[in-house]
Amino acid sequence: DARVTQTPRHKVTEMGQEVTMRCQPILGHNTVFWYRQTMMQGLELLAYFRNRAPLDDSGMPKDRFSAEMPDATLATLKIQPSEPRDSAVYFCASGLVRRASGSGIDTGELFFGEGSRLTVL
Amino acid sequence: EDKVVQSPLSLVVHEGDTVTLNCSYEVTNFRSLLWYKQEKKAPTFLFMLTSSGIEKKSGRLSSILDKKELFSILNITATQTGDSAVYLCAVNDKIIFGKGTRLHILP
Numbered sequence: 001d002a003r004v005t006q007t008p009r010h011k012v013t014e015m016g017q018e019v020t021m022r023c024q025p026i027l028g029h030n031t032v033f034w035y036r037q038t039m040m041q042g043l044e045l046l047a048y049f050r051n052r053a054p055l056d057d058s059g060m061p062k063d064r065f066s067a068e069m070p071d072a073t074l075a076t077l078k079i080q081p082s083e084p085r086d087s088a089v090y091f092c093a094s095g096l097v098r099r100a101s102g103s104g105i106d107t108g109e110l111f112f113g114e115g116s117r118l119t120v121l
Numbered sequence: 122e123d124k125v126v127q128s129p130l131s132l133v134v135h136e137g138d139t140v141t142l143n144c145s146y147e148v149t150n151f152r153s154l155l156w157y158k159q160e161k162k163a164p165t166f167l168f169m170l171t172s173s174g175i176e177k178k179s180g181r182l183s184s185i186l187d188k189k190e191l192f193s194i195l196n197i198t199a200t201q202t203g204d205s206a207v208y209l210c211a212v213n214d215k216i217i218f219g220k221g222t223r224l225h226i227l228p
Contacts, residue, residue, distance in 0.1 A: 033216060042220035043164075043209065056215060091163065093216075110155070110216060112163035 002026045006092050006113035014121050018080040021116045023092030024073055032075045033110065034060075034067055035091040043091070049075065050097055082120045089115040123148040125212050127219035135227045138200050142222045144210030145192040153213040154186055154193050159221070160206045167195070167208075200226045 005024040013019055025032050034046040047057035052069040060067065064083070069075045079086055093110040128143045144154065153171045157164035168177045170186035170193060177184050181200075186193045197204055207221040 035218075043211075043218040045215060045217060048216070108153070108169055109166045110211075111166070114162050 002111075004092055004094050004111050004113035006090075006116050008116055009114065010117045010119075012119045012121065013082055015083055016081040017120075018078065019082045019086075019118060019120075021077045021090050021092075021118070023075040023077075023094075023113060025075065025092070025094030026111055027073075029094035029096050029111070030072075031095045031097050032069060033093045033095075034075070034077050035093065037089045037091060037115070038087075046077070046090075079118075082118075084120045087118055087120050089117050091115045123212070123215065123217050125210055125217050125219035127208075127210050127222050129222060130220065131223040131225070133225045133227060134200060136200055136202060138226075139196065139198045140200060140224065142195040142197075142208050142210075142224070143192060144194070144219055146210075146212045147191065148212050148215075148217070151188065151212060155211040155213060155216075156184055156193070156195050157209040157211065157218075158206045159209055164209055197224075202226045202228050 004026055007022050031050045033048040035043045036046055037043045044059055046060045047067040048055050049069045057067060064079055066078045091112050093112045095110045125146045134140055153169050155169050156167040158167055168184045173186055173188040181198045184195045205224060205226045207223050209218050209221045211218045
């Protein structure tokens with residue numbers, strides 16, 4: 001049963017601490033997205049990767065957030081230092097790029113992980 | 122700036138009613154429009170639309186796209202309590218989501 005796996009499912013930490021969230025995309029998928037979901041803002045796109053290369057991270061606060069794909073089976077999202085306003089559910093999603101031109105991509109269906117609920121006190 | 126706007130933001134109806142959810146968009150480079158349903162956890166895929174005027178159907182759910190007027194609708198007929206969820210629309214160039222429509226079905 002292919003699915004996107006995220007860890008941790010829940011994380012409570014204190015302001016200033018480093019937080020690392022991990023995502024294992026579906027085997028064979030070549031595109032990975034990171035989203036943040038809050039009641040106020042909905043699902044916000046933070047960053048996405050294609051074939052492990054970052055395509056766009058313009059939605060991510062650069063001073064504290066970083067996203068990487070060290071290999072095809074692992075994507076990470078790191079926050080350092082964390083702040084209370086970072087409290088949210090962070091979703092990872094993967095998909096298969098069918099074609100790409102310019103800066104846009106066409107992934108068709110995205111498959112989401114269960115999310116990592118982060119609370120920063 | 123690319124944006125996706127959904128309406129209404131929330132909707133409460135009685136079981137058996139028909140509902141129509143709206144999604145309008147402005148994006149630089151449109152490729153497709155996606156509808157997702159989110160209950161308690163992760164969004165799950167409903168439809169992908171790429172061409173105007175072609176209705177996609179799945180049981181009581183259907184959706185259609187108008188690329189000239191830049192919008193899509195999601196219809197749910199004979200609603201059931203299990204349809205209660207947040208319905209999300211996303212537009213593919215950068216997979217930008219709207220804020221969703223929170224639908225609550227009363228028994």
